[in-house]
Each structure stands twice: as C-alpha cells, then as structure tokens.
Amino acid sequence: MISHHAFAGNPIISEKRANLSSADLNEAESAGALHVLPLLEGKPLISSVLLPEGGQKWRLAWQNFGACHNALIGSQQAVNAFLAEQQAQEEGENHVSVDFSHGILSHDRLVHLGEKDGVTFCALDVSPYPIAPGSADKIALDTKWMQGLSKAWELPFSDARVGFVDLRLLMMSTDCLDKPTLEELSIAGCARAMLDWHTQSRFCGRCGNSTVSKEAGRRRQCSNEICKKKLYPRLDPVVIMLVIDKEKDLVVLGRQSRFAPRMWSCLAGFIEPGESLEEAVRRETREEVGIEVGEIVYHSSQPWPVGPSSMSCQLMVGFFAFATTFDIRVDKKELEEAKWHNREDVKRALSSIEYKNQQQTSSLKVHQACAGEERRRSSSIEARDAVELPPMFVPGPYAIAHHLISSWVANGLETLRSRV
Ligand SMILES: [Zn+2]
Structure with a gap:
C-alpha cells in the first residue's frame, strides 16, 4: 500500500514564508x-x-x-x-x-x-x-x-x-x-x-499593470502603487468519483475521446464557485451520465501539476459515490462512452502488466532524453507493448483514479474508506 499519491509527500515544503533577500x-x-x-x-x-x-x-x-x-x-x-x-x-x-x-x-x-x-x-x-x-x-x-x-x-x-x-x-x-x-x-x-x-500571473487582473514577485516567489504583487493587488498561487480543484451500484456490485467507468485506446477511468469535473464538494459530485455525475447519487464517501486527494496547460496545479479530490438511479445517459460533449462494469472485469483491467511495461518504457525514455539519444529505441519498445492487450485498462498507479478503483476491487463495499 502506498503512503500517499504521486506529487504529494513533498519533504521540503516549509512553513517559512519570509522574504528571501x-x-x-x-x-x-x-x-x-x-x-x-x-x-x-x-x-x-x-x-x-x-x-x-x-x-x-x-x-x-x-x-x-x-x-x-x-x-x-x-x-x-x-x-x-x-x-x-x-x-x-x-x-x-x-x-x-x-x-x-x-x-x-x-x-x-x-x-x-x-x-x-x-x-x-x-x-x-x-x-x-x-x-x-x-x-x-x-x-x-x-x-x-x-x-x-x-x-x-x-x-x-x-x-x-x-x-x-x-x-x-x-x-x-x-x-x-x-x-x-x-x-x-x-x-x-x-x-x-x-x-x-x-x-x-505577470499582469494584474484588476488594473493591467505588471506584477512583481514577492516573499521569495510565494506571491506576486501589482507594481501600480495605487492598486498593489496581491496575487497568491492558484489551485483548480476537481472532484473525481467512482460511481457504485451497491446492489449489483458494479461501477461506472467512462471514456473521454482524448484517452488512449482501451483506457477507461472514473468520472471527474471541476467544482464551480458557490458549490460544495458533494454538490459537485452529484451535479457532475448527473450531467455526464444522467445518474443520481445518494451517499458520498471521501477517499483521498492528489495534487496534479500535469493537467491542462492553462492550470498550474489542479487538486483532485476523490470520492465513492453511491448511485440511487442506474440508467446511463451519456453526455456526448463530455464523454465518448460510459458503462457499468462488474468487479471481475475491473480486476482484470487493474492486473494488467501494462503498468510495469509503461513505467519501464518511460524510464528508458527519461534516460535517453538525458543521454541525448532521443527516442531511438522507443519504436521497438512500443512494439513489445503491443503483445496480448487486455480489452480495457485504467490509469496507472500515478493517478488517484487507479487507487479509487483498486480500493473498490480490493476491499469490497464494507470497508470503503480512505486508504492513502
Ligand atoms: Zn493592479
């Protein structure tokens, strides 16, 4: 069991906020x-x-x-x-x-x-x-x-x-x-x-003047003496949820068109201003797949600095969401497809050897990038990956979606609580 998600557990985050002269x-x-x-x-x-x-x-x-x-x-x-x-x-x-x-x-x-x-x-x-x-x-x-x-x-x-x-x-x-x-x-x-x-954040959103770095980069401030607006690092919170049918022991996984072929994942969406986390889970689930959610259980959260380029850091907040209605109506603007999946199929998707292959291939690419070898050997590596592909897989252990899904598979419904 991992002790925290990828990108969490930073050992040098400091309480010290003073200016670094x-x-x-x-x-x-x-x-x-x-x-x-x-x-x-x-x-x-x-x-x-x-x-x-x-x-x-x-x-x-x-x-x-x-x-x-x-x-x-x-x-x-x-x-x-x-x-x-x-x-x-x-x-x-x-x-x-x-x-x-x-x-x-x-x-x-x-x-x-x-x-x-x-x-x-x-x-x-x-x-x-x-x-x-x-x-x-x-x-x-x-x-x-x-x-x-x-x-x-x-x-x-x-x-x-x-x-x-x-x-x-x-x-x-x-x-x-x-x-x-x-x-x-x-x-x-x-x-x-x-x-x-x-x-x-190089320009002030209030008056349009340039901003300058303050407190060793912990914040910025507008250079206009009248304005002096203070800017603090921004987070974009996202709810991510595994929607569960308790009776039939099924979960909803969806596919976005930008996903790799065969990849399925949890539903997710941005929290809107004036909305609680629970309300965001219910609204996003209703909008994306037409399902109503009752009980919601918090699982864990993950910083995500590798999201869309317009967002410096997202915060993924993960939940189990128990469905009270079960007919799926996919919003095609949001998702390509969404389906109920049974425990056996999801278990098979999780046990894929692709994660280890993907990690080793990426590790070699990292090494090659440092050695200036670019991607000379990557085509042969990818060809090896292409052998015996399972019908579906879910995101790797670097993503909170993986842990939401694997917690459900491993623990059953009785012990669905925070695992990380
Ligand atoms: Zn300003």
Missing part, C-alpha cells in the same frame, strides 16, 4: 547551502544513471547559483549565435539578441521551494520569456531556440547525464513504491506549478 541567497550560496533546480518550460533538469542491477534511476539535478549563472551565459551565447546566423540569411531583419542576466539577477524567476537539513531549495525558470526589446516573436523562434537552450545547459555538466525532461514522462517512469524517487517527483511538481503560476 539577495543577502540571504548569497549567504546560503557561500555556505554551500543553496540548491537551485532549473526548469525550462516546466521541464525540470534531471540526471539519470544506469543501475548495476538493470534499469535506470533519475534524480533532480540541483545546481549552485554560480553553475546556473554560467549555464545561462552559455545559453545566451548559443542562442545569440543561432540568431545572428539566421539573421545573416534574412536581410532587412532587425538585429536581435537576448540577455538572460537581467532575469536571474532580479530574482523574479527564482522561487523558494522549502528547507531541509539547513539547505535552502529554490526553483529557477530558465525559459526564454521576456525576450529582449525589439526581438522577434518567441513562437517564431521556438524549436531551434529551445534546442539551443537545452544544449547550452549540457555544457557545464558534460560529465553527467542531465537533461530537461517532461514532468508527465517523469511521473510515468516512477515506480509508485519507490519513495525517494516519489519525493523527487513531488518537489518537481511543486516547482513546475509555482513557476507556471508566475508565468501566467
């Missing part, structure tokens, strides 16, 4: 007690090593401030060389260059993540937003720009296998019984959520 940072840096995690477009810098017993293991590639500064200068040179070359071929374009030093020195991109054993942990956004005045649109530069940045980051760490890796891939590569790696994942999730919120 430049002097504090310098002091921590000179004492070797400042660890900085660079993230590029929400992807944390990680290292991956091959294990003697087989397989790979990844860890967050914490840096000191000096290494980050050197890497940023390296990035700046690499990107400017690329831009100069491109502009030499395109006559009549204005000269463009970038300067990252401003961003890092202002600390606007540095966010305090927490403390542990006398060490201060921060996340640093090295993504290329605000580009220098007069520069071309970021989108136009996109792919090569990012490649230039990623490459430049390899330079100071050429002896280590480091790379910026997608958080969802890291999540899928993590064995849910591997506590040390789960802790790394929770820190990465928190870092990404915070930096993403900063990126999306």
